Amino acid sequence: MRATVMYEAGDVRVEDVPDARLVEPTDALVTVTHSAICGSDLWPYKQLEATPGGRRMGHEFIGVIDETGDDVRTVKKGDLVVAPFVWSDGTCVFCREGLHTSCLHGGRYGVDGVDGGQGEAVRVPQADGTLVSLPVGKDDALMPSLLTLSDVMSTGHHAALSAEVGPGKTVAIIGDGAVGLCAVIASKRLGAERIIMLGHHDDRIALAKEFGATDIVEERGDEAVERVRELTDGLGAHSVLECVGHEESTVAAMLVARVGGAVGRVGVPQEDPIPEGTRTFFDNVKIAGGPAPARAYIEELLPDVLEGRIEPGRVFDRVGPLDDVPDGYRAMNDREALKVLIQP
């Protein structure tokens, strides 16, 4: 079969790899119908050192189950399924607490003999705990929005929950990528009164407004912090959603949080220390977040997508076949594309 392999920074190829096949009785074999390139795939695209044999890529996908292992019970051959960006058993202590990203028997796609999502097929371990069947056909117009449940929409929702977004709250969202835009949708969905988006790209800002952003801050660094404070009578935002992970954006997140507010971090941190520790300590700012347990959120968000109340699939601004993946990485890295949908 054909799949995406990254060999080092800037070197992404679609090439022949061994066919996906069942290994464990808890596996399902999924033929991928829709996949995506993630903003987090751009970190190795910028930084990966030469990797002999390469690294299989992709962790967001929808597909049709071709075959299941003998122990698989809740999904079956022929089901159209969405996969969260990590696989999990759904039964361990952390899964039962809704933290499937920390599953004791789970793992990531593209490593340890598990296929990546940017390919023709994937062996999905722990299929019962991982996959969610979709009540639509694979050509349904909702497919882009359903695909975002795999990662970006669930991650935006996680940012909002971590930052305690709710009715009457003022929210600040740092980052106008796909996750930041989904965070706007999530914040509006949870009843935020005011949604301040910090971003710099005209097309993304336009989409943020359509999704429910009420104020836009285009300044950067200290000036952006100043502007958010002006917009909030000098107080800052109750809920701050950090959707980038850079040091500068994380500093801004800590500085625009109101006294007693909360910061939800979902951008993968590129620095180990959390900045502004003294400020957030004395102002009782709560700091939460991490990788989103997408599996815990899919069932909650699914009805909103199916009934058209939210349209996170609008973050995709480019669609292509599997062979388009290498240029899709380049386009996202060059900010020519916001998010690329792949139809193998």
Ligand SMILES: [Zn+2]
């Ligand atoms: Zn588990």
